[in-house]
Amino acid sequence: MSERERFDRLRLIRSPRIGPVSYRQLLARFGTAGEALRAIPDLAQRGGGRASVAEAGAVEREIAATRALGARYLLMGDADYPALLDQMEGAPPALIMRGDGALAARPCVAMVGARNASAAACRFARTLAQDLGQRGAVVVSGLARGIDTEAHRGSIASGTIGVIACGIDIVFPPENRDLQGQVAEDGLLVTEHPPGVQPLARHFPARNRIIAGLALGTVVVEAAPKSGSLITARLAAEAGREVMAVPGSPIDPRAQGCNQLIREGATLVQNGADVMEAIGGFDPRMVRQGSFEFLGEPVSSDVADQDRVAVIGLLGPAAVAVDEVIRLSGLSPAVVQTVLLELELAGGLERHAGGRVARS
Structure with missing residues (x-):
């Protein structure tokens, strides 16, 4: 992993509304953290909101502070990232x-x-x-x-x-x-x-x-x-x-x-x-390790408006399993995951333990 990619991955996880699940989905879809960072504003707009990414200067200051404390980073995808931890739902990137x-x-x-x-x-x-x-x-x-x-x-x-x-x-x-x-x-x-x-x-x-x-x-x-x-x-x-x-x-x-x-x-x-x-x-x-494929299906490159409306209509303030949303919508896992990602980036979705989601 290049130093540029390492920096971009840290910047990605430090961006607002990016959690471990959306982090993996974005890397699975776009391949690199740099491409994912560039795509976030457009994805959030599709979800009905706005989103920003972490400032490069803030990440640089964090890295400097971490090194000054005698600490170091271990990123998901590094060869020595703990294999057992990598398998946890929501493992820290x-x-x-x-x-x-x-x-x-x-x-x-x-x-x-x-x-x-x-x-x-x-x-x-x-x-x-x-x-x-x-x-x-x-x-x-x-x-x-x-x-x-x-x-x-x-x-x-x-x-x-x-x-x-x-x-x-x-x-x-x-x-x-x-x-x-x-x-x-x-x-x-x-x-x-x-x-x-x-x-x-x-x-x-x-x-x-x-x-x-x-x-x-x-x-x-x-x-x-x-x-x-x-x-x-x-x-x-x-x-x-x-x-x-x-x-x-x-x-x-x-x-x-x-x-x-x-x-x-x-x-x-x-x-x-x-x-x-x-x-x-x-x-x-x-134990598997080092996979950035989302557990299930990677997100899709495009979603029809009627499919987006169908998924959003199934969501409410009570948390529901993503698998249930997929079943009830009749849509592919990739399409459903894409809509959920767009909503999350727009600030309209909360993720709960056990693969459940709810409208914010």
Whole structure:
């Protein structure tokens, strides 16, 4: 990939209303990021709105700031972009990293859990992380309070990856400043956000998909129902990865999420041997990498007005699966995807998890 193309790809993903799905669609249709950037205003106009692209100067300043922090970019399509992450729905087109990038190529296990975890769960998480490291696994977590913190502490000597929901220069939570610095020096620190971006609430579910995507399986140590840890477990399950949970006391609310996962079919684990046995059945031949073809059909070069009206008429404020829109419209997947892309660029479409869409 040329330096010009790398720059244009970063500029593409930094452009307003461009997300991971539209990014892949645009590259699949136009071949290069430069051609895609030139096409965005016209596509948005067809969708009934206007769109701009990221200013080249702003991207140049971001690159300079990233390099000044001792970090580097890893773009989707690079040979060392993590193959497992590449398979996730909405995988980040651009990662910013500090540390040992080779860790992401080793067998990884995600460990997540409660921020207000019990002392016993924190001790168990730290011990389990040490055990996994001794068995050759890299532990991935989110550098949050509680279970995440102990998972990193237990695996920092053997290999750990911290995924954060902010810029590479931002520390959150503040008390983990030293730990985050140690992960960046001795492990690997990863984010999809440019320097200076603060840890907003909406960034954490997106961060969780990277945690789940890097790993062969996810272990939940302690979690309440409807917690972020269960979101990570759900994302792992949707990607065909192993979901594991540590059982807890039925009278402790912080264990209810784990016990619920086990009831729903998650693998009960009690030590590192259990975890390694659970992920041992993953077939690496299932992993593809480096494809910019949209999952399904690439977008079309042209759409008839009546087809555009038909697709838009099926959309509303309630999210609906794209496959359902294709079925009800009777149109080809390529035509439907094109209309959705035009609407998204025009600001008239929101994408939801599970391949669902809704009118803005």
